[in-house]
Amino acid sequence: MTKAIDIIKDEHRSMGAVIKGLQQQLAAARNAGGEPDFHLFGAMLDYIEAFPDRRHHPKEDEYLFRFLRMRSAEAVPVLDQLEAEHARCADLLADLRAKLEAAREGTGLEGFSGALDAYAEFMWRHMATEEEVVLPLAEAQLTGEDWAAIDLAFAANRGSHWE
Ligand SMILES: [Fe+2]
Numbered sequence: 023m024t025k026a027i028d029i030i031k032d033e034h035r036s037m038g039a040v041i042k043g044l045q046q047q048l049a050a051a052r053n054a055g056g057e058p059d060f061h062l063f064g065a066m067l068d069y070i071e072a073f074p075d076r077r078h079h080p081k082e083d084e085y086l087f088r089f090l091r092m093r094s095a096e097a098v099p100v101l102d103q104l105e106a107e108h109a110r111c112a113d114l115l116a117d118l119r120a121k122l123e124a125a126r127e128g129t130g131l132e133g134f135s136g137a138l139d140a141y142a143e144f145m146w147r148h149m150a151t152e153e154e155v156v157l158p159l160a161e162a163q164l165t166g167e168d169w170a171a172i173d174l175a176f177a178a179n180r181g182s183h184w185e
Contacts, residue, residue, distance in 0.1 A: 024169045026086065026176040027157055030078075033180075034149045037074050040066055041142045048138060052131055060126045063134075067122065071115055079108040082152070085175040089168040090160050097159045100151065107148050114141055 044066050051058030087101045118141060121134040164172070 024161075025173040026169065027161070029176040029180060030082070030086070030157070031153065033074075033078050034153065037070070037078070037145065038149065040069055041145055044138060045142060048131065048135055052135070058125075058131065060122065063122055064119075067115060067119055075111050075115060079111060081176055083108060085172045086156070086160060089164055089172060090156065093163040093165070093168070094159055097156065097163075100155050104148065104151060104156065107144070114144065 044063065047059065047062060047066075083105055087105060090097045091101055118134070118137050121137045125131050125134045
């Protein structure tokens, strides 16, 4: 496995853990019926903005996807779909923040909870497509020189690395 593939999978695990953590914290808060830890939820959304949205997705678009577009016509439709999904992430996050703020103001947790579940589903599907469709195509079709450039970008711009 190349260094970049290793880092992408590791970063996906971190994103998945944060999203799952948000869902678990929210479920616990709803079961307890008390005031949820809004600060913690806000901090988790800050992480999603600071890392996946600002660093991970752009690295994929600018390096992995860009090289794969040059090498594989077969990959182009799925790369178009995934880049469009990356472009939607900021809006989805803004919607989560708005619903979290509404919940903080006392409108209940249902709106935030529904938006969070939809976001989690969207991100799981998105990351699964990257890992199950794009990475195998990239492994089969990119050259050693392509990987050297991609590995360098992913290793240099490695953001939040939680282990
Ligand atoms: Fe990704």
